[in-house]
Amino acid sequence: MSTRPTPKHPASLATPRPSATSRPELIADAALALLAERGMRGLTHRAVDERAGLPQGSTSNHARTREALLEAAVRRLAELEARVLAPGALLASGDADGAAAGLAAALHRYLTGSPxxxxxxxxLALEATRRPALRAFYDDAGRRFREPLTALMAAAGSADPERHALSVVAWAEGMMFACAVGSYHRAVPSEEELRTGCAELLRGMLGRAPR
Known part of the structure; x- marks a missing residue:
């Protein structure tokens, strides 16, 4: 296992965000920064205004309720995760070898660059368990990741792409949790170690060994 580098706030959580192109993006980025640093209790409209460097009341004008602010955070999180994970690019791999390599590269980028x-x-996932409307919104945002993965499993020769996609998601989610906030938070597997682990998983599901 490789040693985790000193954690850095990625550009996705910097405030003000240099690449933010609109006030809604700036507000959502500030909300995510607060969630990462202070947790759900630290996320308030006033705190977002202060973090984003906006006039008081700006966040309330954009997202009048807490539910709306949380939905904005979920939407922005999905956008930023898509940049890191690039789920659409996985479809170019086309086979088990490419799937293992592509998934490992995406996971390693996330673990080392955007903890x-x-x-x-x-x-947000925990909060969604207590808010049905947010749960539906959170699940809908997640489809952009599940659907390409299901297609990838089909392209790799899976006899049951949806079930196998769930297994890959469970493996990846477990790896991310362990390395971000769990017992392996001080170390992140190398990309090669992740590729080997993913290849072993795919071998068991697809019935052949990715090289």
């Missing part, structure tokens, strides 16, 4: 986004993901 704070993972903290936000867990904060």
């Amino acid at each position: 704070e986004l993972l903290v936000c993901r867990y904060e």
